[in-house]
Amino acid sequence: MKWAIPVAVLSVAGLVPVWLYTPGAAHEGEINEAAAPPVTQEQQAAPQTTTPQATAPKTSGSAAPKTTQQQTQQQAQNRTVPGPAVNTSExxxxxxxxxxxxxxxxVKALRAPNSNPTRMALPLLRESALKAQSADIDTVSGATATSDGYKQSLQAALDNAK
Incomplete structure (x- = not known):
């Protein structure tokens, strides 16, 4: 009986930090494709918008300057629009x-739940959006909440791009 009070006090003192703990943004268990995106064949073939060419290559003929000019125009036309963060049950x-x-x-996921269904759904949702050229895409079975949030964020980004 004489140990009951010290044991109770120490137990509570040990649990207080656990109760007060809140994870930071890096520990929320989210996926961020933009932080370390995998390089795909499409991305390798697409012109890069972040690396402007300082000088045009010197070649004979008029075909090369037009190609460089066309690439510069394509780079200028590329624009990136973030969608809003959509809170889902997941x-x-x-x-x-x-x-x-x-x-x-x-289309890249800036934030998404870090779960097996979501990790499997994100590439399918991206592929569907690229194929449909809109946010009118099918829900991925097993990742309904993530799919709905993905479609809402994508539609809002497309609306903001207009």
Missing amino acids: GTVQVQVTLQGTKIVD
Whole structure:
């Protein structure tokens, strides 16, 4: 009995930090495709918008300057529009769409729940959006909440791009 009070006090003192703990943004268990995106064949073939050419290559003929000029125009047409963060029952979903003119050339998940269904659904949702060229895409079975949040964020980004 004489140990009951010290044991209770120490137990409470040990649990207080656990009760007060709140994870930071890096520990929320979210996926961020934009932080370390995998390089796909499409991305390798697409012109890069972040690396402007300082000088045009010197070649004979008029074909090369037109090609360089066309690439520069394409780079200028590419724009990236983030969608809003959408809270779902599984977590927050936010996407970013890259447009070339009115064509969707890339969609990345800026935030998504870090779960097996979501990890499997994100590539399917991206592929569907690129194929449909809109946010009117099918829901991925098993990742309904993530799919709905993805579609809402994508539609809002497309609306903001207009």
